[in-house]
Amino acid sequence: MNSSVATEVVRALKLAVFRRDASGRLRLHPPVPDWLTALWPAAAAAGESAHGVSPFLDNFLIDAAVYWESGSGPGVGSGPWLETDGRGGEHHLQGRALTSGRHALLLVEELGPAFDERRGILQKAHEVALDYERLQRAEQALAEEKRLLEQRVQDRTAELSRANLDLKSEVATRQRYAEQLRALSLRLVEVQEAERQFLARELHDEIGQLLTGLKLSLEIFLRSAPATGAPSCLEVLEVLDELMQRVRQLSLDLRPHLLDDFGLVPALEWHFKRFFKQTGIRVHFRHAARQTPVSPQLTTAIFRVVQEALTNVARHARVPEATVRLWTAGDWLGAQIEDHGRGFDPEAALAAHASSGLFGMKERAELLGGQFTLDSAPGSGTRLTVEVPVAGTLSVPAALHTQEDSP
């Protein structure tokens, strides 16, 4: 290698090269790099030894001397260190002890901007590592928080599902009660109706017949009675007639026998006539010609609703007439009572259970799986519609039965 070329390379690398002489002194070998001149001007000018200019370098030279004495191996390095020059400039330096042929050499290199950059990167990496650690800690904290939250959610969910179960069983219990109540209500209505029917029959057939027998006997007695007893006997007959009249009225009030013997339409027609006599309100009856036989339970319910609704008309509507409609549509039986009277607020009327029979009518319809609709407003009349499904076994009234048999 050409010596000047070697010199150029050394200069370009900003290397300070020291050669160790026989006495162990380290002499600076030109060229002298600028940084050395800036850092150690005296040493640079004198081409003096590297000893005694830097405590760090001195420390390294102890290791380097051991290496040079042993004279084997690829050399030792110092690791980078920092020196500050008289003007405050910073120099990152790195030393290396090596041998070249017979020569023991010390190279000191300024690491320069590349090192700064690397250091910056390392610094950054360190910071990132620190950040990463923080991040990991934060993540762990977050995971812990999340775990706690999930635990709480689980606890709360368990609590809620327990509450939900309780609620469900509560609802089931209430539904059972409601069903029992419904069944009881229906039973009550049936029992009441059966009782009325029994009493009506008892009054009409048994007591009525006894009175009839009594009357006949009195009449026969009267024919052969002495004239003196006749006036008081006639009085008894009058009382008897009155009594028979009362018994029959009472029986009819309880339950019209037409309902059982001929069904809904004749019973309603009879009721409308009686209603007219009692109240002066004429009822226009419109019904579909075809009559489907329906169960006595249903017949009774519809009859009672019409009866109750007309009673309301007489009490509140202040009208001379009303219309009742009766029809079957598919498997449904419907009845409607309409008047063009005063009308009222349906919501309020339905809320006041006791005062009107409206609530009872609604309940009666609903017990039979039917619908109850009340259309009314103050000043615009009232239309009450009840529709019930014609379900279950049908029983034909006795009289209707014979009617069908006749030619």
Add this chain to the structure above:
Amino acid sequence: MITIVLAEDHHIVRQGLRLLLEAEPGFRLVGEAADGLEAVRLVETLHPNVLVLDLMIPRLHGLDVTRQVRRQCPETHVVILSMHADEPYVMEALRNGATGYVLKDATGADLVHAVKDAMAGRRYLSPALAERALSSYVERPGESELDVYETLTNRERLVLQLAAEGHSSPEIAKQLFISTRTVETHRANFMRKLSLHSQTELVRFAIRKGILSP
């Protein structure tokens, strides 16, 4: 001489009737029955001129007894005794072949009249009934056919109109502030009542009713 069979289940009433009929000159009571089947049997064997029959007799209804007697022994006339003054009972008795209808709370003279008239082939109704029949004929309001549209409730009428105008159920629901299901229920109800089966029929009905203009 008029021969009579008496059918009445109430002992006391039967006793009274027996005394009444036996006291009448020209009447002869030939048999007594306490139920419907016995009454038919007695008439078949005794062939009386008149059967005095309680309408509500047990085992065979008075109406059935009347029909059977008229079919098997046409020469026997039936006079019904009844607690019921209502028209359907009277009409049914006469339709089944009874000649007379006497109320149980009428006087004994009534029954004697009825038996004599029946013997002569004349119809007889207790005076109270005859009056009632006339007045009910007069009183009977001009019965007119049921207009099914009138049986619709307010809601059903509203839904019908909107549906006929071509609105869908969800649209109607939104307009009336009710659920679509409720609209469907109303719709099903009025379609059933009016025997309508399609939108076309509904529109045709609405036009006929003047709800929609054609």
